[in-house]
Amino acid sequence: MIPFGRRGAPLPGPLKSMTKGDLFIVSAPSGAGKSTILRNVLSRMDGIAFSISHTTRPMRAGEQEGVDYFFVSQERFQEMVRQNAFLEWAEVHGNFYGTSKGFVEEVRSSGRDVVLDIDVQGAFQVKEKVPDAVLVFVLPPSMEELERRLRRRGTEDDSTISLRLANARAELEAVSRYDFIVVNDELERAVQGMEAIILSRRLSARRMLPILPEEFR
Numbered sequence: 169m170i171p172f173g174r175r176g177a178p179l180p181g182p183l184k185s186m187t188k189g190d191l192f193i194v195s196a197p198s199g200a201g202k203s204t205i206l207r208n209v210l211s212r213m214d215g216i217a218f219s220i221s222h223t224t225r226p227m228r229a230g231e232q233e234g235v236d237y238f239f240v241s242q243e244r245f246q247e248m249v250r251q252n253a254f255l256e257w258a259e260v261h262g263n264f265y266g267t268s269k270g271f272v273e274e275v276r277s278s279g280r281d282v283v284l285d286i287d288v289q290g291a292f293q294v295k296e297k298v299p300d301a302v303l304v305f306v307l308p309p310s311m312e313e314l315e316r317r318l319r320r321r322g323t324e325d326d327s328t329i330s331l332r333l334a335n336a337r338a339e340l341e342a343v344s345r346y347d348f349i350v351v352n353d354e355l356e357r358a359v360q361g362m363e364a365i366i367l368s369r370r371l372s373a374r375r376m377l378p379i380l381p382e383e384f385r
């Protein structure tokens with residue numbers, strides 16, 4: 169009997185060491201709603217882990233150490249770079265951010281999927297090293313709405329918002345190099361879009377063949 173999850177996806181949990189989990193990279197201009205979409209997807213799907221990045225950015229109100237990020241000093245970050253602890257790292261909006269290589273490897277080896285919320289520079293660094301990584305770009309419905317969301321979130325001051333909007337234009341140039349595009353107009357639809365992308369990889373022959381009954385292999 170093929171183990172199926174709540175939402176019809178094969179459950180990779182008990183399939184340890186049979187197939188490696190997939191790596192999903194989600195990028196978006198700041199304020200597009202990427203964190204909101206991922207929070208919903210992660211609360212609804214089994215067998216997928218969020219990669220918590222290390223950052224030198226100051227903690228925002230409401231954020232928690234080890235939940236949103238591992239907040240580290242510049243010195244500690246540079247030390248981790250020297251130790252080759254990052255799968256990728258980049259300077260974004262004036263702060264450093266990096267993805268833990270060990271965590272990503274550990275999750276994938278256990279048969280679970282892992283999702284990275286990283287910027288476009290980081291996404292392409294990972295794609296070079298992990299060619300089968302799935303690149304997903306989240307777009308706001310319009311630039312006007314992007315600015316409205318950034319302001320409504322109220323976590324950045326005016327100059328930081330201006331910097332993030334200016335960077336958004338450069339980031340948007342990378343859209344055509346991504347595998348999937350999710351427009352975050354209506355949240356539920358965007359969440360379902362992201363879930364569909366993840367499910368499509370779980371139904372790939374690579375993932376399915378090892379768990380099919382003997383007679384189908």
Ligand code: ADP
Pocket residue numbers: 196197198199200201202203204205317318320321352353354355
């Ligand atoms: P990001 O992680 O891309 O920077 P957030 O997830 O923090 O963006 O979302 C930015 C703001 O927009 C938040 O206040 C969030 O509640 C809001 N938001 C997210 N998705 C939607 C949506 N579909 N419609 C309206 N507001 C949204």
Ligand code: 5GP
Pocket residue numbers: 194195196197198221222225256257258260261265266267285286287288289290291
């Ligand atoms: P924020 O400061 O709003 O949390 O994130 C700012 C930007 O940094 C976002 O585009 C986010 O995707 C990106 N980011 C977060 N973690 C990482 C990481 O580990 N590596 C890279 N390259 N970008 C990251």
